[in-house]
Amino acid sequence: MTQHPLTILVTGGAGYIGSHACVELLQAGYQVVVIDNLCNSKPEALTRIEYITGKTLRFYHQDLRDKTALAAIFATETIDAVMHFAGLKAVGESCQKPQLYYDNNVYGSLSLFEAMAAAKVKNLIFSSSATVYQETDQRQYSENHPLGAINPYGRTKAMIEEILRDLANADTEINAENPWKIILLRYFNPIGAHESGMIGEDPDGIPNNLLPYISQVAIGKLAQLSVFGNDYPTPDGTGIRDYIHVVDLVKGHLKALAALTTEHFNNGGCKAYNLGGGHGYSVMEIIHAFERVLGRPIQYSIAPRRAGDLAEYFANPKLALNELNWQVEKTLHDMVADTWNWQTKNPYGYNSP
Ligand code: NAD
Ligand code: WQD
Numbered sequence: 001m002t003q004h005p006l007t008i009l010v011t012g013g014a015g016y017i018g019s020h021a022c023v024e025l026l027q028a029g030y031q032v033v034v035i036d037n038l039c040n041s042k043p044e045a046l047t048r049i050e051y052i053t054g055k056t057l058r059f060y061h062q063d064l065r066d067k068t069a070l071a072a073i074f075a076t077e078t079i080d081a082v083m084h085f086a087g088l089k090a091v092g093e094s095c096q097k098p099q100l101y102y103d104n105n106v107y108g109s110l111s112l113f114e115a116m117a118a119a120k121v122k123n124l125i126f127s128s129s130a131t132v133y134q135e136t137d138q139r140q141y142s143e144n145h146p147l148g149a150i151n152p153y154g155r156t157k158a159m160i161e162e163i164l165r166d167l168a169n170a171d172t173e174i175n176a177e178n179p180w181k182i183i184l185l186r187y188f189n190p191i192g193a194h195e196s197g198m199i200g201e202d203p204d205g206i207p208n209n210l211l212p213y214i215s216q217v218a219i220g221k222l223a224q225l226s227v228f229g230n231d232y233p234t235p236d237g238t239g240i241r242d243y244i245h246v247v248d249l250v251k252g253h254l255k256a257l258a259a260l261t262t263e264h265f266n267n268g269g270c271k272a273y274n275l276g277g278g279h280g281y282s283v284m285e286i287i288h289a290f291e292r293v294l295g296r297p298i299q300y301s302i303a304p305r306r307a308g309d310l311a312e313y314f315a316n317p318k319l320a321l322n323e324l325n326w327q328v329e330k331t332l333h334d335m336v337a338d339t340w341n342w343q344t345k346n347p348y349g350y351n352s353p
Pocket of ligand 1: 011012013014015016017018035036037038039040041062063064065084085086087088089104108127128129130187188189190
């Protein structure tokens with residue numbers, strides 16, 4: 001890679017995690033180019049990124065599957081590295097519309113990698129997920145935990161990981177001059193929002209995930225939370241996950257970007273890292289943390305288990321600490337308080353007056 005200021009292409013930069021990445025990148029002095037088709041995001045997010053940072057980014061309203069558009073963007077911009085966030089992410093929807101998920105996520109990624117290779121841009125950070133891991137008796141997942149996604153969304157992530165490992169393997173054998181340098185970041189459960197309360201998670205319709213659901217109950221848009229099962233083999237019977245503040249998560253991306261330029265990656269390669277806190281919280285612990293921030297109770301009732309949910313899993317984040325010099329800094333209180341700050345400042349997300 002060349003010297004600063006590097007230009008980073010952020011696919012899906014108007015989305016929840018991508019928008020936070022844009023803020024961190026701009027604040028760290030990088031130039032940012034965003035490609036997003038806005039299928040699950042609003043252009044207002046981009047306006048707010050610029051407001052928070054006082055810097056501008058360049059935005060292309062395009063779909064990754066449009067190869068002509070991608071080639072034109074790579075011809076116009078001098079890109080040093082790509083952070084690839086763009087994708088569809090709803091597990092339930094992926095079971096109903098698998099073709100849409102394989103087309104958007106897998107074909108869209110192939111299209112991106114083809115444009116990158118043609119432009120000789122071969123530094124990539126990819127948004128993978130803990131959902132690529134197989135369910136076993138082991139509840140803490142290290143990067144060498146067996147892989148085995150159990151739904152179409154997860155399989156798109158697993159397939160893209162395989163594609164990237166194959167790309168890197170093929171490349172180091174035949175072209176050592178400008179090899180693929182690829183980091184796969186396996187996220188656990190990203191929650192929270194930027195401390196300004198200006199950008200955050202803005203789900204369409206009724207949220208699927210715990211934190212947006214609780215905050216909409218807290219603000220009165222939804223009547224009560226259904227706790228999906230209290231008979232799991234966990235201390236309080238509710239599901240346990242490794243929640244990670246979105247700002248900690250995107251800081252991990254900047255560390256990964258820096259790692260691509262170290263001698264560790266001189267010969268290229270493709271390597272996966274977990275991004276998680278290494279600690280699990282139960283649904284009831286999250287509810288109680290939210291109640292402490294609110295100073296009042298959250299309405300909830302116990303409902304049956306949700307199909308496909310695991311009882312408990314959390315990250316072993318040591319590899320990211322040892323090799324990327326990254327670890328979470330935010331607390332559970334920060335995660336919940338920042339979620340609530342975003343919700344109260346934007347009761348209707350980016351459509352709020
Ligand atoms: P998001 O939906 O908020 O953001 C994704 C963005 O990509 C959206 O702005 C959407 O409009 C855009 N997009 C989707 N398909 C596109 C396409 N074909 N062309 C151009 N733009 C496209 O999701 P997020 O929560 O910010 O997630 C970002 C990435 O992280 C995704 O790849 C997701 O699978 C992954 N991930 C998310 C979570 C999570 O819980 N949020 C966990 C693990 C992994
Ligand atoms: C967390 C806990 C639920 C909602 C999902 C995807 C995963 C990843 C992140 C991208 C569980 C419980 C939830 C509710 C509840 N995405 N819950 N009532 O399922 O761990 O992960 O998002 O890669 O692939 O599956 O997150 O927030 O939906 O659930 O009781 O209304 O909260 O049962 O224990 P999950 P979640």
